[in-house]
Amino acid sequence: MTGPYSLQRRLSLLLTLLVLALWGIATLAGAVIVRHELDEVFDSALQELAQRLLPLAVETLYRDDPTDGPRHIAALAGHEEYLTYLVRDADGHILIRSHDADPSAFPGRPTPGFRSFRDVRLYTEAGVSGTVFVEVAEPLGHRREAAWEASLGLLAPILLLAPLSLLAVWGGVRRGLVPVTLLRRQIERRGDADLTPIAGLRLPSEIAPVAGAVNRLMARLDRALAAERSFAANSAHELRTPLAGALAQTQRLIAEAPEGPLRDRAVAVAASLNRLSHLSEKLLQLARAESGLFPPGPPTDLAPLVPMILDDLIRAAEGRLLIDPAAPLIATIDPDAFALLLRNLVENALKHSPRGTRVIVRVLAEAVHIRNQGPVVDFDRLRARFARGTTRASGSGLGLAIVDALAAATGAAVAFRSPAPGAVDGVEVVLTPPA
Incomplete structure (x- = not known):
């Protein structure tokens, strides 16, 4: 099973890839x-040059004396000539040529208009009733080089802005998911017994139904837990009087029999x-512990x-x-909750320590240490409800469950060490309590 994924990371990656793809398409279209x-x-430059030449x-042809070969136009200074030209007659004989012109790059006979020949772009202009032709040629490699440089000019800003766009998208997605983060934090800050509705958050329409569903779920859970606690508390409370009466009558019977x-x-x-009276008392304590009705008070010794x-x-x-x-032990825990915690822990220590041994309760500056002798105990198993160790002592098996519930409700910490520190057996x- 795969683990959870980050919605922020996924949205940022998808949006960044989308932006880069759109930029790539725009760059290609621009190119x-x-x-x-x-x-x-x-x-246009080829045509303009031909018409001017x-x-x-x-x-030049009609002014100068005719010659047997083509006239060669010398360059004023040496340079690479991108545009070359030939002046020819209708039979293709060269009359005038530019200094860097290659006759093999031109077709055999001149034809007016634009044409591509080999790796050259040509434009031919005719004059004097079609007897004189001016052909201007440009290498297509020059055009490709210019187009590639122009495309790089379009691509360079995109390569520069891509990291910035990634940061911008990441920041935008993170800012857009702030309501989700606030909702998660408000849920995480709640204690186990805090089932009040989520309120005070301005949530977008996509997230508000989730908060509403969570509120309805917590309301149903609160009603179910309240019914369970009420049943346990009422049952334990209602059993007290008949149990006390039955126990009194039984004790009278013992005296008279x-x-x-x-x-x-x-x-x-x-x-x-x-035993039944003790069990009902423990059930009442457990119901109170799970109710979560132990608000912290002012610091008290x-x-x-x-x-x-x-x-x-x-x-x-x-x-x-x-x-x-x-x-002195200064804490903000509710005194009633502290009393329930301490009594259950000390009762367990007294019940499960051998006869003739002592249970020592030491009150230090930050905690209460309860130490007793006895065999090494596996507390992970005994923390389940109605679970009891290998002992002949009477009990309900609810003591540690009550302790865990009270600790979760009040924020207290309870640590079990067996064997006790510095000993080969025993429990500490x-x-x-919360400071």
Whole structure:
């Protein structure tokens, strides 16, 4: 499967090739036109020269004494002669010739008008009742050279402007795609829980339907997520009261039942109800975590909150949980979200550390470090919902899912290290709230 391509690069390349092709066609057409115009100019020069030479040649022939051979017109100075001429009679005998004229380049008999002979362009003018002919010749190579130089003159500016046109096209396409870039950036800046409509952008008619479709998709997704969160939260909340009542009745039954199978069954029912109550509480926390309703607040020192958040866990751990507030922890995270994050991480550490070992919570200047002993843990697998490690400790398998959801909603960072730094086993979790 091929990767994504750049629309800007593709449009720029296509437009540049199109411009160069049009310029090439224009240059070719210009060269053809220039060649045609040059032929007309050179033909006019041949005709003009022949008509001017004819009366002079006639006057020279009748004024001077006749000779046995052709008269040779000497040049005033040596030069390359592009236009050569012959003065001949009707039988083709040469009467007068220019100094550089080659008789073999002329046809045997003169014929009035324009004609091409071998690689020469000729014009013949007749006089004295068709008895004297002036033939002027020009090499066609001279014309081709002039046409080629003129074409190069047309092509040179194009070669100079081609890089500039490429830059201009690239800049124009990039400027034209600014609305697409703004739309992409606005979508990228949104958090996972931000499903508000895209607004405030002046989009062209080609892009506006895309933004509208994205807004409608986000609205449908928001309604679906809201329904899911509402169901989980309502279910967990509605289960609290009947679970509490059932648990109270079960505990009363345990107190009143005599020793034996009945009390054992009552104890098992109470344990199941406790697990169900814990699961409903975790589902409620997960619904709150995924709601994204944790806006950042002003910078607050979270270090004094840590003992308060973990107070009941400290009492239940019976000396296994130690807190070391080494430094103030200033952050902008919502205190309620921080409490949910910290409690879930510490609960996991207490559940999965061996009996007789301690869980140490250290509050440093930028993060909270939670360290416990135990076997090496593969956290990539345990981050899935309802996934649990090889442990006998009770739990719902939602702790790390809640942590991930809260971290994504608040911008906090949670790093898991196993084995713990400086040890061969154990776990250290680093909770870094947003500053």
